[in-house]
Amino acid sequence: MTTAKEFTLAELIVAVGAQAWASDGEVLATGIGPLPRLAAGLAKLTCAPGIMMTDGEAYLVEDPIPLGPRGDYKPKFSGWMPYGRVFDSVWSGRRHAMVTPVQVDRYGQGNISALGGEFQKPKVAMLGVRGFPGNSICHKNSMFLPSHSKRTFVEGEVDVVASVGYNAKNWPEGAKPADVKLGVVITDLCVFDFNGPDHAAQVLSLHPGVTFEQVQDATGFPLLRAEGMTTTAAPTEEQMAIIARLDPHNVRATVLKGNPPGVRAA
Amino acid sequence: MNKEMDLKAVVAQLRDGMTIGFGGWGPRRKPMALVREILRSDLKDLTLVAYGGPEIGMLCAAGKVKKLIYGFVSLDVMPIEPYFRKAREAGAVEVSELDEGLLLLGLQAAGHNLPFAATRVGLGSDVMKYNPHFKTVKSPYDDGEVLLAMPAIKLDVALIHASRADRLGNTQTDGPDPFFDGLFARAADKVFVTTEVLVDRIGDEHSDKAKSQLFERCLVTGVVSAPLGAHPTAAHEAYGWDMGHLKDYAASAGEEGGWQRYFDQYVKGGDASYASSVGGEAKIRALPLPIF
Secondary structure (H helix, E strand, O other), X not given: OOEOOOOEHHHXXXXXXXXXXXXXXXXXXXXXXXXXXXXXXXXXXOOOOOOEEEOOOOEEEOOOOOOOOXXXXXXXXXXXXXXXXXXXXXXXXXXXXXXXXXXXXXXXXXXXXXXXXXXXXXXXXXXXXXXXXXXXXXXXXXXXXXXXXXOOEOOOOOOOOOXXXXXXXXXXXXXXXXXXXXXXXXXXXEEEEOOOHHHOOEEEEXXXXXXXXXXXXXXXXXXXXXXXXXXXXXXXXXXXXXXXXXXOOOHHHHOOOOOOEOOOOX | OOOEXXXXXXXXXXXXXXXXXXXXXOOEOOOHHHHHHHHOOOOOOEEEEEEEOHHHHHHHHOOOEEEEEEEEEOEOOEOOOHHHHHHHXXXXXXXXXXXXXXXXXXHHHHHOOOOEEEEOOOOOOHHHHHOOOOEEEEOOOOOOXXXXXXXXXXXXXXXXXXXXXXXXXXXXXXXXXXXXXXXXXXXXXXXXXXXXXXXXXXXXXXXXXXXXXXXXXXXEEEEEEOOOOOOOOEEOOOEOOOHHHHHHHHHHOOOOOHHHHHHHHHHOOOHHHHHHHOOOHHHHHOOOOOOO
């Protein structure tokens, strides 16, 4: 297990992202977007062999499918996971997704629906709530946000609550707030979760060269230092080789602006 | 019994203000030949229900829509349908934005003749806030849990594109994912199916594919022979989506008079000239299926 000498921030994020699924057992792992998908693939080949993945369409595969044009690569289908069964998996709780909301707030609520204005006439129409309400109330979700700022980690509540969080007042009269399962939140600066006192956000690790103050300044709500807060572990050579194999066209280099190195200059 | 119709005869059965559901998913397996026939008609004030793709954007662009009930409206690689986005940001249509699973449950309840489906999905999210007609229900059992009572989404009509059909109304649908065509069919008073291939009796020629029937023929009012009728969306396994065409369509949303330009170029001339206007049958049949 040799630590890689050189790695990009995207590769660091994929390596630490894989750990999100480490204790999950046999669940459907869905990484939405290139880095979460690579993280899920890396997890399956290293720390979480039990997770199930799809080809991005409707079939289950035991070998994670490389990103982009496949050349001679032929996926081997081990099962079937059409959308109807995806919903069954969601509602039974046997899934852990890694998603990218546009806004996240102190309650861990996420928004991908719309920004500003009135809901019936938003300033910016985005994706809609899609599967977020059901996913967030039924199974575990982790997040990847490529640009850690107060625009993404907002001061108040998100404009539209698409995925639920630890915010009891948003539950209807008489309803018991759900046992929401938020995993890690991985950004270009750090890894945090909502497992502080009363589900406060707490930083688990800072990416190399990033300070806690820098992260707090870029966050619209207070952050705590988790007990044992550390520096995000650099990927190993073994992890780097797997990432390269899962991403032969280097899509990962296009995700973060300027494809920065994994260790920031001080 | 012969349920064969043509596109015009189907649209003649539609009325202003109807609630119309569409099969397919995003830019996959949409009954686009029928959508274009609606675009050429005087129909208006429609309520549309879909896991939406370009059918929703086009009908919005043409001013045919009063209300949208959707899980999403997307061209997949273009995550937000461009004319849907325009309509949303202009506040031009009333919307009921649903969790994708709530749409499934609402259609299922309608198909089972039930008033609602009980679920946790939606609780704690703004789906409740922006669908103020949604109510909760308390479990009558010992748990006493409060759940969302997702109301049935009853459709006047469902429009669905299939791979093969016969004149009795039997259908077969290829492709890796049946999506929710069966739920749309069951939730509707009338179902009209366009098909790549129309035969007299499907069992005579395609007996081995009976498992690919997504809903039974008693639900089907009419079948229309419409080869290439899903273009520019994908029709597994016949052809993939036409991303070049969809990009041109998306670009038109940013042009002054762009919709009129698109309509005049591809829709106005009628179904007979459509395939040649988009590059011809051979080009469409050669479109590759998407890979992720």
